[in-house]
Each structure stands twice: as structure tokens, then as C-alpha cells.
Amino acid sequence: MQLPTVAEKAHIEDLRLGDVPMQQEVELVSIDLPMELAEPLLERGVLPGCRICPVQSSPGGDPVVSVDGSLLALRRETADCLCVRLVSSFQDVG
Amino acid sequence: MIALVGPPNSGKTTLFNRLTGLRQKVANYPGVTVEKHLGMVNLDDGRQVSLVDLPGVHGFSARTLDERVTRDVLEGKIEGMRSPDALILIVDVTRLEAQLMLVEPVLDMDLPTLLVLNMVDELEARGGSIDQEALAERLGVDVVRTSARTGRGVEEVLAYLRDLADGDTSVENIERELSNFAGSQPLPVIDAFAARRRLVRSVVQDAGFASPRPSRLTERLDSVFLHKVWGPTIFLAVVLLVFQSIFTWAVPLMDGIDWMVGTSGDWIAAALPDTWYRSLIVDGVWAGVGSVIIFLPQILVLFLFLGILEDSGYMARAAVIADRTMYRVGLQGRAFLPLLSGYACAVPAILAARTIEDERDRLATIFVTPFMTCSARLPVYAILIAAFIPNKPVLGPIMNQQAATLLGLYGLGVVAAIGTAFLLKRTLLKASPTSFLMELPPYRIPDPRTLLLRLLDRSKIFLRRAGRIIFAVTIVLWVLTQFPRTEGGPPDIEQSALGTIGHVIEPVIEPLGFDWRIGIGIVTSLAAREVIVGTLGTIYGVEEADEESFALQEILRRDLEPGAAIGLLVFFAFALQCMSTVAVMRRETAGWKWPALQFFYMLLLGYLGAFISFRIF
Numbered sequence A: 001m002q003l004p005t006v007a008e009k010a011h012i013e014d015l016r017l018g019d020v021p022m023q024q025e026v027e028l029v030s031i032d033l034p035m036e037l038a039e040p041l042l043e044r045g046v047l048p049g050c051r052i053c054p055v056q057s058s059p060g061g062d063p064v065v066s067v068d069g070s071l072l073a074l075r076r077e078t079a080d081c082l083c084v085r086l087v088s089s090f091q092d093v094g
Numbered sequence B: 001m002i003a004l005v006g007p008p009n010s011g012k013t014t015l016f017n018r019l020t021g022l023r024q025k026v027a028n029y030p031g032v033t034v035e036k037h038l039g040m041v042n043l044d045d046g047r048q049v050s051l052v053d054l055p056g057v058h059g060f061s062a063r064t065l066d067e068r069v070t071r072d073v074l075e076g077k078i079e080g081m082r083s084p085d086a087l088i089l090i091v092d093v094t095r096l097e098a099q100l101m102l103v104e105p106v107l108d109m110d111l112p113t114l115l116v117l118n119m120v121d122e123l124e125a126r127g128g129s130i131d132q133e134a135l136a137e138r139l140g141v142d143v144v145r146t147s148a149r150t151g152r153g154v155e156e157v158l159a160y161l162r163d164l165a166d167g168d169t170s171v172e173n174i175e176r177e178l179s180n181f182a183g184s185q186p187l188p189v190i191d192a193f194a195a196r197r198r199l200v201r202s203v204v205q206d207a208g209f210a211s212p213r214p215s216r217l218t219e220r221l222d223s224v225f226l227h228k229v230w231g232p233t234i235f236l237a238v239v240l241l242v243f244q245s246i247f248t249w250a251v252p253l254m255d256g257i258d259w260m261v262g263t264s265g266d267w268i269a270a271a272l273p274d275t276w277y278r279s280l281i282v283d284g285v286w287a288g289v290g291s292v293i294i295f296l297p298q299i300l301v302l303f304l305f306l307g308i309l310e311d312s313g314y315m316a317r318a319a320v321i322a323d324r325t326m327y328r329v330g331l332q333g334r335a336f337l338p339l340l341s342g343y344a345c346a347v348p349a350i351l352a353a354r355t356i357e358d359e360r361d362r363l364a365t366i367f368v369t370p371f372m373t374c375s376a377r378l379p380v381y382a383i384l385i386a387a388f389i390p391n392k393p394v395l396g397p398i399m400n401q402q403a404a405t406l407l408g409l410y411g412l413g414v415v416a417a418i419g420t421a422f423l424l425k426r427t428l429l430k431a432s433p434t435s436f437l438m439e440l441p442p443y444r445i446p447d448p449r450t451l452l453l454r455l456l457d458r459s460k461i462f463l464r465r466a467g468r469i470i471f472a473v474t475i476v477l478w479v480l481t482q483f484p485r486t487e488g489g490p491p492d493i494e495q496s497a498l499g500t501i502g503h504v505i506e507p508v509i510e511p512l513g514f515d516w517r518i519g520i521g522i523v524t525s526l527a528a529r530e531v532i533v534g535t536l537g538t539i540y541g542v543e544e545a546d547e548e549s550f551a552l553q554e555i556l557r558r559d560l561e562p563g564a565a566i567g568l569l570v571f572f573a574f575a576l577q578c579m580s581t582v583a584v585m586r587r588e589t590a591g592w593k594w595p596a597l598q599f600f601y602m603l604l605l606g607y608l609g610a611f612i613s614f615r616i617f
Ligand SMILES: Nc1nc2c(ncn2[C@@H]2O[C@H](COP(=O)(O)OP(=O)(O)O)[C@@H](O)[C@H]2O)c(=O)[nH]1
Pocket: B006, B007, B008, B009, B010, B011, B012, B013, B014, B015, B056, B118, B119, B120, B121, B122, B146, B147, B148, B149, B150, B311, B312, B444, B445, B446, B447, B450
């Protein structure tokens, strides 16, 4: 995978967790949810800067993601409120 | 007193059981029904330390009932309970980073703390490692590694407790850099979390934590259990299995108990002198309490199943699968477990709803739970269906009218629950969109010890709660049939105080086609639904009235029109004829508002349902 070019950047900042394909690790940028709904996520370590990777999709189409070695099931609606960005592969290794 | 804290699924219960064995009891915190698990730990020198197991929490934001209680206990704000002298913080070491988010708020309590890194067996099996000394140094607390399940490391926990009992509080003297960390001015929540997070990361790094590989087994099982086709198929199969277990496997046990209660009642009758209190003891108290114990096998079988499903990790997946559908009617995936439990008994089901973090979702769930056809309705359904519904086939040989009626009554409950949830979520419990977040623990083989202890717990709670109410009702009922005395003997039922009550309410239920006798049955079954069978037996003077009693069926057929009988069935499908549920609702919602609303709403539905049935049929 390549580093995003400047031209792509605007688009990438719009990337939501709900759009990320399976097994693609991303970094959480911001949580676009009211505090009340964000707090349970924060408590479980889903914070800006953390690595998230969708690993499964439920029969209803909701994502199961892996964060810090825990598996979390979210609703699509929630996943669509999590802004993420791709992490480049060399950062992954390093 | 020492408190055990930790996130859900960290092995808290398993460790608690290891430490206390059978020296534990379950109580409720005053005012709320969060269960308080208290136990005694025997130290090897004969001393005892009391240990309290707190509900599993991720933090102390006090968003949920569990979090509030945990915080209040830790801060010593619970009435009649001292604040703990020390804490044991247990975490699942395979997910150390996420779990340590709890470490800072816990250390902020400024109590001597032991950090237990549980599930080392799994950590090692999956190639992870941790330097426990470095972690202890960094955090300034004692750290032990355990495998609560196999018992490894439990000795060290006991050693820590012994040191504490010796008054060795050296732990407190260690300078804690963490406590100072939050600074003086409060940070905006998200920054506070981010700061906590950075701290945890550096701590974990310093302790040389190598995270384990993801569990292969869990990945593989999830690809089946959450599969587009297999997932829902297995889900349905599991639900059917649970039903099957309640209705077929528990039956022999129930018959056995029925027989034992009957026979022992006869013995007692024979042993007692023939005086006024004989019928009170034999027909009242003994038969009444027996009518409750009979549901114990069902409840045990159900909870055994649910326990296995939960401990194995499947229940979390089931909740995920159910979430989409439940969301449509205004509930959420976590409501699945309480609603399923509701088919045995609404009381434990309502307690099970505490895991629902969103308060509105929880209220909606416990509001509709009593619509699930609990086992106390079955005796009522059984006798009325046997008496009034012909045993003719409907769908060829597959089903007869009786079975179809029973199925219809189950369906009626489900429809009412869905409709009510839908309505609630659009009116009283209207909310901005809620979220659903479910942690999926790795799949594990359930631990028989934990399962067994929990079953024991459940049965004790059930017997105590139900037994007390039935006991009281039967005595009151009996007294009401004995007065006013005529010529020194008990009066005819119709002239007794009970009969008078029946006549008073007769005008209200006349439009439903019920007479005063059914009225009494309805009144007495307010305590518990199944009581109506025995009451009608008493009123009609049928001996040994139970749901198979032909004599009672005969009389009912003579006295009740078919339409009214169906009305009575519908009434029981809807009305909240169960004081235990009302009591539990009051505690779970901390007030009378919800239980009152629920009671009258369900009563109204029952009344209307019965009225319409009486007109149609
Ligand atoms: N492999 C392993 N499993 C454990 C250990 N301790 C507990 N478990 C399992 O983890 C699951 C959750 O444990 P439980 O005590 O119910 O967690 P709680 O929710 O924190 O009370 C159960 O299936 C336990 O059998 C352990 O040390 N090793």
C-alpha cells in the first residue's frame, strides 16, 4: 500500500470505519458521536490514535473489529461515525 | 473487608469462587438490585477475611447501575457497609492494554491494591509474555499472575491477603506516580481518556508486554457462528434447544417433585391431629410452597443452558446476531438474554437485563419481559386448554388444536412485547439513537465449578423470593375462607370473606363472562399466576386439584362459556399477575412509577383481550 498523496487527502479524512474492508488495519482519527455514546468506546480503549481492524461482519452486516486484542461488535451506524485513516504498511511493520 | 474489582469477563467470578468456595452469599445492595456477592476467605492460619465481588465495570463514569454501585462501594457510600480496606484488581492479561484503562481510576482510590493478571495460561499458550516485576515497579502495587481457572497463582493472592491481615501495609508507602498524574484541573473527558491511554501504553511497554497472537480457535469459530447463513441457522437451533430443554427435559424432574410434595403432604396429614390447622398446613402452606418448588427444575435447566452459553462466549455472538432485529422494534441485542430467560421466569430475566448499558433500552426491555410466556402460566394454560379446546388435528398429523392454541398464546406474548417496545420507544422512552457495543470474549470451555456455584445461587434466590410470597398468600387465602364463622365451623365458600371479595368484583369482570369464582381466582393469582388452579380447586371443593384434574375440568366446562375460557387464557397471556415481578421491577427502577405503569398497562391489555375474545368466540 502507498502513502496517500496530497490530492487524496481530503478524501481520506472522510474515511469512516464502516467503509474499511475486512482485515485492513486503520488508525482512529476522531469519534463523531455525542459524549454519552462515545464514552463506552473510550473506556474500552477505542480512542483517537488507536489501531482498529475489521475482522468479521455479522449476518446483519454490522462490523466486528479488533482493538488491542479485544473483539468488539459495533453497529454499522456507530462505525459510520468513526473517522479513520489508513496506516501505511511500513509503519505497520515498525 | 477487601473488594474484588475488574472489567467483565476478566475471570472475577472464577477467582472469587476459588478464594471463597462455598463460604459465600448473595444479597442485594440497599435500594438497588445489583447483586452483592459476599464471601469469606479462609487463610491458612485460621483467620478469615471477608471479600466482596463487585460487578464487572470498564470505568467509573456511573453511566450504568453497575458502575454506580461499584463506585459507591469503593468510596464507602453504601449504607451499612464500610469502605473496603484493600482492593484486588483483576484483569485479563491477554488484553492488558485495554484492561489497564481501569488501573488509574482504581489506584486513585488510594487503597492498598493487588493487581491480578489473570489468564496467564492463555497468554502463554498464545505466545505472549509480561514482566510482572517491572509492571509492579512501574505501578507501585503488588502484581501476581494467576490462572483462576486452574488455580495457579491463587496461593500468591492468599499470601497477599495474609500480609494485609498482618497489618503489613508497606504497599501504601510506595510512591505512586500515577495518583498525581491526573493533575489538579479536570481535563475534558476525551483528553482524560487519551492521557490515561498514553500512560497505560507506556506502562505496558515498560513492563515488556508482548501481546499474544489472536486466538485461532476464536477466529475460526466466529467465521461459522457469525456467518451469513450458518450464523442465524445455529442461532435458531440454539434457541429451539433451550426451549426444548425447558419443556421436555425438565418435565420428568418436575413430575418427580410434584409426586414428592403430594406424598409428603399425605404423610403430614396423617401425622397431624384432625384439627383446624391441619388443612392450613397441608392444603395451604405445603401445597402452596410445593407449587413453587415445582418450577425449580425448569429454572435450573434454563440457567444451566444460559450459563454454558454465556461462559463459552456464544451468548455475546447471539446478542450480535439478534441486535439487528431487536433494534428494529426498539430494543437491542443485549435484550436477547433477558427475554429468553423470561420464558422460564420474569424475575431472574429482569435482573439479567442489567447488562444493558443504555438506561432507556434497559427499561424498555424489562417492561416487556413479563409478556414472555413464563412457566407459571403453563398450569393455567394447561387446564383451560384441556377443558375447552378439542383435541382435533389442524395441520394434519403435525399439530392438534390444543398445541396450536398453546403456540398461539406464546405468539400473543411475543406480539404484545414487540408492539409495546415499539410504542415505548416512540413515546416515554424516546431517545436519540442509541448505540450497541458488545465485547466478544474468546471462546472457552465453561468452567463446571463456576456453573455449579451460579446454579446454586440462582435456586436460592428463586426459592426465597417465590417461597415467601406463596407462603403469605396461602395463609391469607386460608384465613379468608375460614371467616365469618357459622355455628363454630368454617362457612360455605360463597358466604366466606373470600366469597364476598369475589362478589364485590363480579360486576367488573361480568362483561368478560367471568363469575365471582373466577374473580377470586384472578384476585388470588395476583400473587402468582399458577395459584388460580389451586384456588379454583378450593372454591369448587375439588380435591387434589391440579392441571390434570378431570373433576376440575368438568366443572369449569359447566361454569364457563368457551368464549370466556379463551378470554381467560388471553387475560393470563397479558396481565401482570405476579407480585414477585412487581417487587423486582420496583427495585430495579428505584420507584413505583414503572411497575405501576406496567401493571395497569398489562391489566388493561388483559381485560380488553378477554373482552374481545368473549365477544368473538
Ligand atoms: N483460560 C482461562 N480462562 C479463565 C480463567 N479465569 C476465568 N476463565 C474463564 O473466563 C470466562 C469468564 O470468567 P468469569 O469468572 O465468569 O469472569 P467475570 O465476568 O469477570 O466474572 C469463563 O469462561 C471462565 O471459565 C483463566 O485463568 N484462564
